[in-house]
Amino acid sequence: MGKEAGKEHVLLKCDSRVIIATGFGGSGREYPDYLKRFGEDNVEVIRWDETCTDSDSHLVKLKANLPKKEPFVLCGHSLGGSLIIELMNREKVPGLQEVVLIGSSKRIKEDAGLKFMMSFPWFFLWIFAFLLVLAFPITMFI
Numbered sequence: 783m784g785k786e787a788g789k790e791h792v793l794l795k796c797d798s799r800v801i802i803a804t805g806f807g808g809s810g811r812e813y814p815d816y817l818k819r820f821g822e823d824n825v826e827v828i829r830w831d832e833t834c835t836d837s838d839s840h841l842v843k844l845k846a847n848l849p850k851k852e853p854f855v856l857c858g859h860s861l862g863g864s865l866i867i868e869l870m871n872r873e874k875v876p877g878l879q880e881v882v883l884i885g886s887s888k889r890i891k892e893d894a895g896l897k898f899m900m901s902f903p904w905f906f907l908w909i910f911a912f913l914l915v916l917a918f919p920i921t922m923f924i
């Protein structure tokens with residue numbers, strides 16, 4: 783079935799620019815198949831970083847990376863797909879031709895605790911965790 787199943791699929795034919803919005807943990811991933819299939823000049827990967835602390839900052843970054851004067855296809859995985867859905871719910875996206883969603887949820891749940899933690903620099907969170915371990919050693923619970 784392995785070789786037979788591949789023959790049933792038709793490759794996406796796309797002359798437009800392809801924008802890939804990764805999931806939250808996709809900052810270090812590479813997408814060689816997309817680059818090979820659609821061309822390195824035709825694919826842009828949007829990766830998230832520590833400056834994006836809530837859904838609105840993610841949407842600002844996503845919108846800033848969309849082409850202004852050419853048609854494009856948006857591909858979103860996980861958080862990237864959820865942000866694409868949220869963007870399309872909020873406004874019309876000029877130039878958008880197609881959307882491909884992979885493992886995406888239709889709603890993004892904001893967590894106030896996570897939002898508070900993400901507003902801190904990561905270095906201070908590591909120091910806090912280290913001090914917490916020193917203050918409450920595991921041997922107290924054994």
